[in-house]
Amino acid sequence: MEKSVYQRIYNTIKQIPSGRVASYGQIARLVSNCTPRMVGYALAATPSELNIPWHRVINSQGKISPRSSGEDTMLQQKLLESEGIVFDINGSADFQKFGWKSTISIK
DNA sequence: CGGCTGACTCTGG
DNA sequence: TCCAGAGCCAGCC
Numbered sequence: 818m819e820k821s822v823y824q825r826i827y828n829t830i831k832q833i834p835s836g837r838v839a840s841y842g843q844i845a846r847l848v849s850n851c852t853p854r855m856v857g858y859a860l861a862a863t864p865s866e867l868n869i870p871w872h873r874v875i876n877s878q879g880k881i882s883p884r885s886s887g888e889d890t891m892l893q894q895k896l897l898e899s900e901g902i903v904f905d906i907n908g909s910a911d912f913q914k915f916g917w918k919s920t921i922s923i924k
Numbered sequence: 925c926g927g928c929t930g931a932c933t934c935t936g937g
Numbered sequence: 938t939c940c941a942g943a944g945c946c947a948g949c950c
Contacts, residue, residue: 855947856932
């Protein structure tokens with residue numbers, strides 16, 4: 818498979834079912850030769866045309882990555898809540914309940 | 925070819 | 938428990 822890491826990352830994220838969330842580290846470990854930075858950068862460059870559920874990808878703390886003013890972050894949280902994800906008063910999601918069961922494997 | 929960048933994660937203090 | 942620093946690697950000038 819000569820696909821770029823980005824493509825593999827996108828493919829992996831697309832496997833995330835609705836109502837589930839995955840962390841950057843989780844994705845990074847699923848994808849070979851991939852680091853959390855790659856995932857973050859890949860997601861930052863994710864073209865919406867691919868219909869990637871980028872909002873389902875959060876950091877290891879179970880929180881939304883604060884990358885900008887905050888409106889985008891709130892939008893992401895709203896999207897997650899719309900799928901059934903519940904955030905506590907700290908604004909973090911429960912990985913033990915909503916954590917994606919990564920049953921796939923990239924080779 | 926060389927250097928900069930990035931929505932993270934981990935370890936130490 | 939919280940804060941700060943280093944590491945990592947592909948992609949794009």
